[in-house]
Amino acid sequence: MKSSRLAVAALCAAACLLASVNAFAGSTNVAVAANFTDAVKEIAAKFKARTGHDAVLSFGASGQFYTQIKEGAPFQILLSADDERPKKLIDDGLAVPESRFTYAIGKLVLWSKDASLVKGEETLQANAFNKLSIANPTAAPYGAAAVETLKALKLYDAVQPKIVMGNTISQAFQFVDTGNAELGFVALAQLMPNAGGSRWMVPQNLYGEIRQDAVLLKSGANNEAAIAFLAFLKGTEAREVIERFGYVIDPKSGS
Amino acid sequence: MSLNVSGEIWQPVRLTIELASITTVILLVVGTPIAWWLARSKSRWKEAVATLVAIPLVLPPTVLGFYLLVALGPSGPGGMLAALWGARTLAFTFSGLVIGSVLFSMPFVVQPIRNAFEAIGDRPLEVAATLRASPWRTFWTIAVPLASPGFLTGAILGFAHTVGEFGVVLMIGGNIPGKTRVLSVAIYDYVETSQWTEASVLALGMIVFSFCVILAMTLIEKRFARLAA
Numbered sequence: 001m002k003s004s005r006l007a008v009a010a011l012c013a014a015a016c017l018l019a020s021v022n023a024f025a026g027s028t029n030v031a032v033a034a035n036f037t038d039a040v041k042e043i044a045a046k047f048k049a050r051t052g053h054d055a056v057l058s059f060g061a062s063g064q065f066y067t068q069i070k071e072g073a074p075f076q077i078l079l080s081a082d083d084e085r086p087k088k089l090i091d092d093g094l095a096v097p098e099s100r101f102t103y104a105i106g107k108l109v110l111w112s113k114d115a116s117l118v119k120g121e122e123t124l125q126a127n128a129f130n131k132l133s134i135a136n137p138t139a140a141p142y143g144a145a146a147v148e149t150l151k152a153l154k155l156y157d158a159v160q161p162k163i164v165m166g167n168t169i170s171q172a173f174q175f176v177d178t179g180n181a182e183l184g185f186v187a188l189a190q191l192m193p194n195a196g197g198s199r200w201m202v203p204q205n206l207y208g209e210i211r212q213d214a215v216l217l218k219s220g221a222n223n224e225a226a227i228a229f230l231a232f233l234k235g236t237e238a239r240e241v242i243e244r245f246g247y248v249i250d251p252k253s254g255s
Numbered sequence: 256m257s258l259n260v261s262g263e264i265w266q267p268v269r270l271t272i273e274l275a276s277i278t279t280v281i282l283l284v285v286g287t288p289i290a291w292w293l294a295r296s297k298s299r300w301k302e303a304v305a306t307l308v309a310i311p312l313v314l315p316p317t318v319l320g321f322y323l324l325v326a327l328g329p330s331g332p333g334g335m336l337a338a339l340w341g342a343r344t345l346a347f348t349f350s351g352l353v354i355g356s357v358l359f360s361m362p363f364v365v366q367p368i369r370n371a372f373e374a375i376g377d378r379p380l381e382v383a384a385t386l387r388a389s390p391w392r393t394f395w396t397i398a399v400p401l402a403s404p405g406f407l408t409g410a411i412l413g414f415a416h417t418v419g420e421f422g423v424v425l426m427i428g429g430n431i432p433g434k435t436r437v438l439s440v441a442i443y444d445y446v447e448t449s450q451w452t453e454a455s456v457l458a459l460g461m462i463v464f465s466f467c468v469i470l471a472m473t474l475i476e477k478r479f480a481r482l483a484a
Contacts, residue, residue: 179334180327
């Protein structure tokens with residue numbers, strides 16, 4: 001008898017606690033380009049600690065998110081891997097124009113688990129490998145940058161039969177990580193937690209800057225948590241994380 | 256919307272039909288002895304093996320896809336096999352897709368054949384034995400003809416399921432045109448890159464195909480039910 005009353009009391013207390021938390025903290029759904037996965041997880045944790053808001057993260061290819069958002073996907077923020085798709089969403093009337101800003105500039109790396117394989121562009125020229133993994137260039141900006149690099153080196157035609165495509169940059173990474181492809185073009189950020197093997201930082205003059213833009217979607221224009229998250233993303237705490245993961249902060253987007 | 260779609264959409268169609276046909280043939284060859292053993296054996300391991308065969312029914316394709324990616328790779332058995340002809344991995348190859356499809360579609364073929372074998376019962380086989388037919392001959396002249404609806408159902412389901420497979424091929428295929436870029440992956444690609452026309456043509460084709468498959472199955476079952484009655 002006594003214990004059951006105690007249980008009821010505890011339940012009431014828990015319910016009150018939950019309700020009070022809900023009164024202060026909001027939640028926002030963020031679509032995140034796959035390359036930014038590890039960095040944004042850390043940022044979301046810091047964001048939660050600082051503001052109490054929850055950022056619910058979904059990971060995928062930027063192209064896929066663009067299509068989904070056009071079809072009414074319930075996201076309030078898109079962290080794209082390019083600046084094209086956020087611009088298009090603004091043109092489509094689906095995003096808030098003045099909210100767009102570059103949160104990171106991505107770096108492309110040629111990477112292999114084999115510590116002696118990747119030496120530089122001569123590794124591509126030598127063409128002594130079976131499979132080269134890239135992200136699907138039509139859906140993932142890092143894939144497009146990889147193709148651009150190969151074309152700039154005039155190696156695209158020679159290497160093309162050896163290309164295997166991951167659907168996102170995460171899958172391109174996975175193909176190399178499991179050893180199925182000897183090497184692949186990945187995002188520098190993906191190599192941060194467990195560096196190893198051999199890598200070549202692709203010189204910036206071989207591919208157009210990968211400007212990764214964030215944009216507030218119209219559906220989140222009045223969402224307090226969404227607005228707070230974008231502000232937090234511009235702040236020093238988030239920038240420290242972004243730079244630690246190997247991205248460059250856009251010098252023009254000073255806050 | 257113009258119907259001016261590029262000719263490249265036929266490549267995945269052809270590739271998919273090839274993959275599904277080869278997979279179905281292999282599954283009939285491999286699946287029949289398994290189904291026979293499952294139907295006739297008194298072994299206590301029988302249901303454990305049956306469960307193993309049925310596991311892909313409930314396993315998310317991503318699980319199977321990831322394990323296959325590792326198993327086909329240089330540190331798994333697939334990589335060792337591939338090393339025989341100087342390749343590094345069986346992933347990203349048509350053979351790799353066949354291996355994945357055989358494993359993934361296995362229950363769809365084995366189950367109906369097993370059911371058909373079980374439905375025959377002991378009697379016809381015992382009669383054949385008393386007439387001094389060898390087990391081999393009994394199998395081919397009694398069991399297989401009596402179980403033919405099961406074979407037909409299994410073949411259709413195995414073929415159709417391979418055509419409809421997506422997760423596994425996405426994870427082990429590498430999306431190579433003409434080699435591993437099958438229909439479901441091509442449709443996904445078209446949708447993702449907003450090529451609605453191509454996506455719609457292929458998707459509509461898939462719907463018609465699925466309709467025909469299920470209708471055919473139902474008609475076959477009805478026909479045999481009437482014959483049996």
